[in-house]
Amino acid sequence: MKKQVPLLREFTKGLWEINPTFKQILGMCPTLAVTVSAINGIAMALATTFVLVFSSLMISLVRKLIPNQVRIASYIVIIATFVTIVDLVMKAQFVELSKALGPFIPLIVVNCIILGRAEAFASKNGPLRSVLDALGNGAGFFISLFVLGSIREIIGSRTILGYQVLPNGFEPWLIMILPAGAFLALGLLMGFANLYIERKKNLVRESLIAQYKRVGREEITDEVLKEAGV
Amino acid sequence: MELLIIFISAALVNNFVLSYFLGICPFIGVSNKTSSAISMGMATTFVMALTAVVSWLLFNLILVPFKLEFLQIPSFILVIAALVQFVEMVIKKVSQPLYRALGIFLPLITTNCAILGLALLASMRGYDFLESVVFGVGAGAGFTLALVIMAGIREELDLADVPKPFQGAPITLIVAGILALAFMGFAGMI
Numbered sequence: 001m002k003k004q005v006p007l008l009r010e011f012t013k014g015l016w017e018i019n020p021t022f023k024q025i026l027g028m029c030p031t032l033a034v035t036v037s038a039i040n041g042i043a044m045a046l047a048t049t050f051v052l053v054f055s056s057l058m059i060s061l062v063r064k065l066i067p068n069q070v071r072i073a074s075y076i077v078i079i080a081t082f083v084t085i086v087d088l089v090m091k092a093q094f095v096e097l098s099k100a101l102g103p104f105i106p107l108i109v110v111n112c113i114i115l116g117r118a119e120a121f122a123s124k125n126g127p128l129r130s131v132l133d134a135l136g137n138g139a140g141f142f143i144s145l146f147v148l149g150s151i152r153e154i155i156g157s158r159t160i161l162g163y164q165v166l167p168n169g170f171e172p173w174l175i176m177i178l179p180a181g182a183f184l185a186l187g188l189l190m191g192f193a194n195l196y197i198e199r200k201k202n203l204v205r206e207s208l209i210a211q212y213k214r215v216g217r218e219e220i221t222d223e224v225l226k227e228a229g230v
Numbered sequence: 231m232e233l234l235i236i237f238i239s240a241a242l243v244n245n246f247v248l249s250y251f252l253g254i255c256p257f258i259g260v261s262n263k264t265s266s267a268i269s270m271g272m273a274t275t276f277v278m279a280l281t282a283v284v285s286w287l288l289f290n291l292i293l294v295p296f297k298l299e300f301l302q303i304p305s306f307i308l309v310i311a312a313l314v315q316f317v318e319m320v321i322k323k324v325s326q327p328l329y330r331a332l333g334i335f336l337p338l339i340t341t342n343c344a345i346l347g348l349a350l351l352a353s354m355r356g357y358d359f360l361e362s363v364v365f366g367v368g369a370g371a372g373f374t375l376a377l378v379i380m381a382g383i384r385e386e387l388d389l390a391d392v393p394k395p396f397q398g399a400p401i402t403l404i405v406a407g408i409l410a411l412a413f414m415g416f417a418g419m420i
Contacts, residue, residue: 033251080304110343180410187403194395
C-alpha cells in the first residue's frame with residue numbers, strides 16, 4: 001500500500017505542479033485553438049472539466065470490471081458519451097459559443113488530458129480521489145486557458161470578456177488573434193513561467209545554503225538540496 | 231477545379247497544424263528528426279485518406295438513414311481506432327520494412343486529433359464522397375509538410391544557443407508561430 005496523499009493535495013496538485021498545459025504539455029490543440037478570447041477559453045475549460053470529472057468518476061467506478069486489454073477502448077467510449085452530452089447541450093443552449101468553438105467540442109474526446117488522467121489516475125484510485133484529481137486538473141486547464149485567452153484578447157482586440165480595457169489610441173495587434181499569435185503567446189508564456197520557476201528555485205537554494213553557513217555546519221550536500229526540491 | 235481548391239486549401243491555406251491547431255501533440259513530439267517526421271507524415275496521410283472514406287460511408291449510409299447523427303462522436307472514434315489497428319495488422323503482414331518504419335507511429339495516430347477533426351470537419355461541411363477523399367489527402371499532405379519543415383528547423387535549432395528556460399516546448403511553439411506566420415502568406419491563393 002503506497003502512502004496516502006491528503007485528499008486536498010489531489011486537488012491542489014493539478015493547479016500548478018502538474019498543470020496540464022504548462023507541466024504535462026497535454027491538450028495543446030484546444031489550448032491554442034480556442035483562446036482567441038477569454039470567454040471562449042472559459043467555455044472550453046468548463047466543457048473539458050465537465051467531461052473530465054464525470055469520465056474520471058465513471059472510470060474509477062468500473063475500473064475493476066474492465067479487462068486490462070480493452071481498457072483504452074472502454075475509456076474512450078465512456079469519454080465519448082460525456083462529450084456527446086456536452087456537445088448536444090452546447091448546441092441547444094449556447095448556440096453562439098458552440099459555433100465559435102466549432103469542432104473543438106467533439107474533439108474533447110481525443111484531448112490527451114482526459115485519457116491521460118484516466119490512465120494515470122482514475123484507473124488506479126477510488127471515486128472520491130479521482131473526482132478531486134479531475135477537478136484539480138480541470139482547474140489547472142481553466143487557469144491556463146483563461147490566462148492565455150485574456151492576454152490574447154487584451155492585446156489582440158483591446159477587450160477582456162467583451163469590456164474594453166485598453167484606450168482607442170492603442171492599435172490592436174491583429175497577430176494575437178490569428179493562429180500565429182497563439183503559438184507565439186503560449187511559447188513566450190511557457191518560457192517566462194519556466195524562468196520564474198528557475199528564479200524561485202535559485203532563491204530557495206541560496207537561502208538554504210546561507211542557513212547552513214550560519215549554523216556553521218559543513219558544506220551543503222546535493223542530497224539535502226534534492227530533498228528540498230531545488 | 232473544385233477538388234483542386236479543396237486540396238490546396240486543406241494542404242496550404244488552412245493547414246491542419248498551423249491554422250486549425252489539429253495534431254499539435256505529434257507536431258511537437260515527433261518533429262525531432264526529419265526521417266521520423268516523414269514516416270509519421272506518411273502514416274498519418276494514409277490513415278487520413280482511409281478515415282475520410284470510411285467516415286463518409288459510415289455517416290451517410292448508416293447514421294443519417296437511421297437518424298443516429300447524435301452517435302457521430304463515439305462511432306467515429308471507434309471506427310478510427312479499429313481502422314488504425316487494422317492498418318497496423320495489414321502493414322505487418324504485407325511489408326515488414328514498411329512496418330518497421332511506420333510501426334511505432336501507428337498507435338499514436340488513434341489519439342491524433344487531426345484524424346477525428348478531419349472526419350468531423352468533412353461531415354460538418356457536407357462534402358460529397360470524392361471531396362471528402364481529396365480533403366483527407368490534402369490535409370495529410372499539409373500535415374506532412376508542416377511536420378517535415380518543423381523537423382528540419384529543429385535539427386538546426388539543436389545547434390543554437392537557446393536560453394535554458396525556453397528550451398524544449400517553449401522554443402518549439404515560438405518557431406511554430408513564425409512558421410504559421412509564413413503560412414499566412416498562402417491566404418491570398420484562393
